[in-house]
Amino acid sequence: MEVFFHYNWQVRKEWMNWCEQLSQETFLKERIGGVGSFAKTLHHIIDVEWSWIRRLECKPDPETTLSQETTLQDIRQLQQMYQYDVQAFVKRWSPSYENRLFDDGHPPLDTWGVIMRHIIAHEIHHIGQLSIWARELDLKPISANVIGRKLS
Amino acid sequence: MEVFFHYNWQVRKEWMNWCEQLSQETFLKERIGGVGSFAKTLHHIIDVEWSWIRRLECKPDPETTLSQETTLQDIRQLQQMYQYDVQAFVKRWSPSYENRLFDDGHPPLDTWGVIMRHIIAHEIHHIGQLSIWARELDLKPISANVIGRKLS
Numbered sequence: 001m002e003v004f005f006h007y008n009w010q011v012r013k014e015w016m017n018w019c020e021q022l023s024q025e026t027f028l029k030e031r032i033g034g035v036g037s038f039a040k041t042l043h044h045i046i047d048v049e050w051s052w053i054r055r056l057e058c059k060p061d062p063e064t065t066l067s068q069e070t071t072l073q074d075i076r077q078l079q080q081m082y083q084y085d086v087q088a089f090v091k092r093w094s095p096s097y098e099n100r101l102f103d104d105g106h107p108p109l110d111t112w113g114v115i116m117r118h119i120i121a122h123e124i125h126h127i128g129q130l131s132i133w134a135r136e137l138d139l140k141p142i143s144a145n146v147i148g149r150k151l152s
Numbered sequence: 153m154e155v156f157f158h159y160n161w162q163v164r165k166e167w168m169n170w171c172e173q174l175s176q177e178t179f180l181k182e183r184i185g186g187v188g189s190f191a192k193t194l195h196h197i198i199d200v201e202w203s204w205i206r207r208l209e210c211k212p213d214p215e216t217t218l219s220q221e222t223t224l225q226d227i228r229q230l231q232q233m234y235q236y237d238v239q240a241f242v243k244r245w246s247p248s249y250e251n252r253l254f255d256d257g258h259p260p261l262d263t264w265g266v267i268m269r270h271i272i273a274h275e276i277h278h279i280g281q282l283s284i285w286a287r288e289l290d291l292k293p294i295s296a297n298v299i300g301r302k303l304s
Contacts, residue, residue: 033285033287033293107300115299117155121159129281146266146270147266148262152266
């Protein structure tokens, strides 16, 4: 489980560095599919990861939104702000959490294990979308390889 | 580990059913990014999953290629043909495999655990790309949610 989170954090960081080459206009430009832009995608994966972990911990989960003024620097600050909660939770993950039922009163009910896998897959899915948009801009995307990242 | 494979097999099957609505031309049409078409992406994720597991088992890994005549039915037959090896391997996965070193004489060296995670992430990444192409065709993509699939 932890390996996948480290993979996602590494790939996410590489994409944030990659976005430095984009103009603010290209960073925010609405694109077809996914959540709609490089900015929104990075914001979304950071926010969704944090939100689910806050919900598992029964903590408040305030929403943040983007504006036309949102910069890569703002996205990095959000990441910086949220990483403490997320990393701490992932670090203390225990096999005994696996089958705990998450019940916030809304269907579907699922286990903590499934929710953690949802967080992992959610990010990889959206990163795949960034790679299409990168090619549309004639730019080389960040590698999605798990192998060769010194994760184990 | 097994939950993620079941997730991928379920989502893959849903995408193959989804592709029934496409004409043969649309199915094969070259698109920007990823491996280039709906057909090539489905072929690629089926082939890469099988190939890695064959390599872990030190078995031959013959290559299959696509042509302009490749149909969704051919892709389904490939899936049918490969699933026996893949499912059997995933079913007998043991925590003791996790840190085994895979060494085929080429860098990077990595553990079996990392290679299995690579197979999982590889498919989710490419499926994210299909969802962009689906929206470009004004069609609703298959959900990438892990939650609500009765996987645990």
